[in-house]
Amino acid sequence: MKNTLKKTANTADNAFDTLTQNLSQRLMADGNVHIHPYNGMGNQERLYMRGRVLLDKEIPKAKDQDSYLKNLLNTWQHVTSVEITDTRVGAKIGGATHVATTDDEGFFEIEMENPGLPEDKLWHEIELELLDRPDGLPETATGQIMIPQANAEFGVISDIDDTVLQSKATNYLAAATLMFFKNAKTRLPFDGVAKLYQSLQKNGRNPILYVSSSPWNLYELLTDFFEYQNVPAGPLFLADYGFSAEQFIKPSHGNHKLEQIEHILNFYPNQQFILMGDSGQKDPEIYQKAVAKHAGQIKACVIRDVTNARRDQQVAQIAADVTATGTDMIFASDSAEMETYFQKQGLM
Secondary structure: OHHHHHHHHHHHHHHHHHHHHHHHHHHHHHOOEEEEEOOEEEOOOEEEEEEEEEEOOOOOOOOOOOOHHHHHHHHHHHHOOOEOOOOEEEEEEOOEEEEEEOOOOOEEEEEEEOOOOOOOOOEEEEEEEEOOOOOOOOOEEEEEEEOOOOOOOOEEEEOOEOOOEOOOOOOHHHHHHHHHHOOOOOOOEOOOHHHHHHHHHOOOOOOEEEEEEEEHHHHHHHHHHHHHHOOOOOOEEEEOOEEOOOOEEOOOHHHHHHHHHHHHHHHOOOOOEEEEEEOOOOHHHHHHHHHHHHHHHEEEEEEEOOOOHHHHHHHHHHHHHHHHOOOEEEEEOOHHHHHHHHHHOOOO
């Protein structure tokens, strides 16, 4: 039954995509489109970033005094994006160029050689341009590529929901209420998170990357939240909520996170990382699998306790099993306890 639903949804989605391609061309002709670059990552050999071309809905920036209704409408605008498909995006950085084409969800990927960018800073600008505007008018955007410096001690791969951002992800009603009726300025981080992550980053020396099962449509809400709360910026690896022959609406939480963690570890094979997560979903189980496959690259796993006693017992056992293999998995009640662990290990 599930496979039949997937195939039916995929067929319907493909038919819808054909219609949206025609819509895309009309929107391009009207000039009402925008490039959304997502923070990318690089090493000394390669650069990688994603982005999306969407209808520009001109959603206003969040304000402290925004009403519940305004927050709901703005979030709905983010969630119900209109994608621009099958259009070319040109990229320029350090004298090098690359051309990518958007897929049926409006995403594009840029993978290119590092043209010899300076090694003395963490972030590098990449210029993007829409190449297929029928009216010939310019549509440009500037993205950011993060390249860890040679003196980086370690990197951090962190979950977002219920690790950095209070989301109540295990309670669907509470999570939906927070997502739709709060905004980037009124959502709350956990106490001490900004200071903790800033200390781990060490003035930009150590890279921080974020892996989450939140949809890409919420990218701007999350990055605005980081900015408002002084949480260090980094590349985000979010989830594509859509239909395909393999996926029905939402990707598997565990598969998505583990795949993205492995993508990062493989991209930086000579860099060690700390994994940060929470007990609310499956982070302990996912990180246990990551340690089993990449033990030499993972310095420690730190899990925030956001669950009840029954789940706590399960997580405590997983933490003990992982620690017995030689890689610490710490189950911490708050940011202060995490900070104490990092200080004892000489990581802060």
